[in-house]
Amino acid sequence: MEPTTLTTARLILRPFTEQDVEALETACQDPDIARWIPIPDPYTRKDAEDFALRASADGWREDTMYNFGVFTKTGALVGSMGLVRLAHLRTPDRQAELGYWTAAPQRRKGYTAEAGREVCRWAFTELGTERLEWVAEVGNEASRGVARRLGFVMEGTQRARIVHRGTRRDAWIAALLPTDLGMRMDKPYLPAR
DSSP states (O other), X not given: OOOOOEEOSSEEEEOOOGGGHHHHHHHTTOHXXXXXXXXXXXXXXXXXXXXIIIIHHHHHHHTSOEEEEEEETTOOEEEEEEXXXXXXXXXXXXXXXXXXXXXXXXXXSSHHHHHHHHHHHHHHHTSOOSEEEEEEETTOHHHHHHHHHHTOEEEEEEEEEEEETTEEEEEEEEEEOGGGGTOOOSSXXXXXX
16 A cells, blocks of 8 residues: 555654654653563664664555554654554455554653544545454553543453563453444444343
């Protein structure tokens, strides 16, 4: 897919470029990001270059990950947000997973939820996604708070779902459907009673 740029009232969501490498490297020095997100630790300039210029670009080109750098309208890095597990979009399941992190100076401003609403809208309207999942290690309350603000419905805890720093860990999982946002879903949905 061709890389896409999305905008909100306060934000620009676009693919990372070479100009973003320094800000990306700086943001990923935060131990809270390394605690919850599977990034290299320590995080070097080469890691930032690899993510911004290779992994993210390859994801768009190969339809494996649609990752956005999230920026204020003045150009400050807010964080990273994207859709992963995109192979499921090409099956009758039409699912993807939303992931994100927020740079420390930009937290508690509502930016991540604002960006997330736009990415979810885009996934449902432009990609035809019928189910978005959110997965995070148990205990990541900040990420869960954003997911809830986006309308994700908590579905439970999955044992040993994720591997982080070489250890299997339990994870929370939640889902968002187009109908949760008042949008139409192509396939009928028959909820359990």
